[in-house]
Amino acid sequence: MGSTESTDEKQIAGLITAWAQAITNKDIKGTVAHHTTDMLMYDVPTEALRGIESYQKSWRPFFAWLGTDGGFGLDKLEVTAGDTAAFATAMVHCGSPSDQLRVRLTVGLKKVDGEWQIAHEHHSVESP
Numbered sequence: 001m002g003s004t005e006s007t008d009e010k011q012i013a014g015l016i017t018a019w020a021q022a023i024t025n026k027d028i029k030g031t032v033a034h035h036t037t038d039m040l041m042y043d044v045p046t047e048a049l050r051g052i053e054s055y056q057k058s059w060r061p062f063f064a065w066l067g068t069d070g071g072f073g074l075d076k077l078e079v080t081a082g083d084t085a086a087f088a089t090a091m092v093h094c095g096s097p098s099d100q101l102r103v104r105l106t107v108g109l110k111k112v113d114g115e116w117q118i119a120h121e122h123h124s125v126e127s128p
Helices: 007-024 028-034 053-066
Strands: 033-040 048-050 070-083 085-096 099-112 115-125
Touching: 007 028, 007 053, 007 070, 007 085, 007 099, 028 053, 028 115, 033 053, 048 053, 053 085
Parallel strands: 033 115
Antiparallel strands: 033 048, 070 085, 085 099, 099 115
């Protein structure tokens, strides 16, 4: 994102950055915040998950995998926003210092009642 980024793009970047921090903090409430109830996620290595309840359950084993010293950091976050729909891409570094994974992230968002919400996530493992 450059100096010409829109207010919506800044809001979305802040939302996604807060989401990543909530994952690092193993804060399930913060992780699921700002998602639509019918959201769809394609994750590593599961099949598609639909709905906020399935999404919430999927994070418990991941938090356990992170352990006490793991993190979930974003690199190269780019956001493109229209009036009611947006998408963002980033590279994610996640895991503990001894077990790191690089993941590609694509997020689809829609504006609901004036607020950006994540409607779609796609995570895929980057090949070494």
